[in-house]
Amino acid sequence: MGVTVPARRLGVFGGAFDPPHNAHVALVRAAVEQLALDELRVFPTGQAWHKPHRLSPPQHRLAMARLAFEGLPRVVVDDREIQRAGPTYTFDTLQELQAAEPQAQLFLIMGADQAAALPNWHRFQEILQLAIISIAGRVHVAGTSGQFDPQNLAGARWQALQLPALSVSATEVRHRAAAAQGIAHLVPESVARYIEQHHLYQTA
Numbered sequence: 404m405g406v407t408v409p410a411r412r413l414g415v416f417g418g419a420f421d422p423p424h425n426a427h428v429a430l431v432r433a434a435v436e437q438l439a440l441d442e443l444r445v446f447p448t449g450q451a452w453h454k455p456h457r458l459s460p461p462q463h464r465l466a467m468a469r470l471a472f473e474g475l476p477r478v479v480v481d482d483r484e485i486q487r488a489g490p491t492y493t494f495d496t497l498q499e500l501q502a503a504e505p506q507a508q509l510f511l512i513m514g515a516d517q518a519a520a521l522p523n524w525h526r527f528q529e530i531l532q533l534a535i536i537s538i539a540g541r542v543h544v545a546g547t548s549g550q551f552d553p554q555n556l557a558g559a560r561w562q563a564l565q566l567p568a569l570s571v572s573a574t575e576v577r578h579r580a581a582a583a584q585g586i587a588h589l590v591p592e593s594v595a596r597y598i599e600q601h602h603l604y605q606t607a
């Protein structure tokens with residue numbers, strides 16, 4: 404008799420991480436636990452097609468993502484979106500992961516603001532076929548108007564993540580750093596040190 408091996412549960416969490424902050428870390432921790440993930444991969448984006456501001460150089464964002472996430476159990480930072488030429492599309496990343504591991508169950512993890520915008524993403528319908536969408540609530544984020552409406556994901560496989568509401572955004576961190584205000588309460592210590600050492604966001 405054959406033994407059924409359960410599918411590996413692989414989380415996918417993309418972002419600009421300009422910089423990574425405490426809500427990203429909390430979201431990653433919650434996803435690993437609540438989705439019982441075998442692995443969660445963090446993907447700093449290459450050329451983000453949907454971000455209004457110019458992103459910091461990818462090598463800085465990658466370095467900060469490694470500092471913020473790599474100590475967490477089951478979490479790996481993957482630089483493929485930064486290495487890939489052209490605009491970053493999550494669809495491409497999901498497809499590559501599925502091709503490499505056809506048995507894996509993919510979970511695409513995001514905040515509610517991103518979930519609201521998901522129907523506009525490149526190859527949205529195919530994304531829904533490839534992954535279960537896992538959504539963490541997001542409150543009071545300056546500059547984001549998106550309200551997640553579950554009806555937009557009708558027919559999709561999706562689930563909510565339980566996460567205490569954290570209003571921090573990367574925009575707020577950049578603005579505070581530019582104004583020489585403290586950011587120690589918003590980002591991991593190692594990230595705060597990196598920002599200071601590399602003089603990031605001084606003119607945000």
Ligand code: ATP
Binds near residue numbers: 418514541569574
């Ligand atoms: P910015 O302020 O520059 O737009 P951001 O804080 O939204 O950046 P991103 O790197 O764009 O950070 O976010 C990556 C992912 O993390 C997205 O899915 C986003 O919805 C989610 N996220 C970011 N901040 C929060 C938060 N406070 N609560 C829940 N999800 C969040």
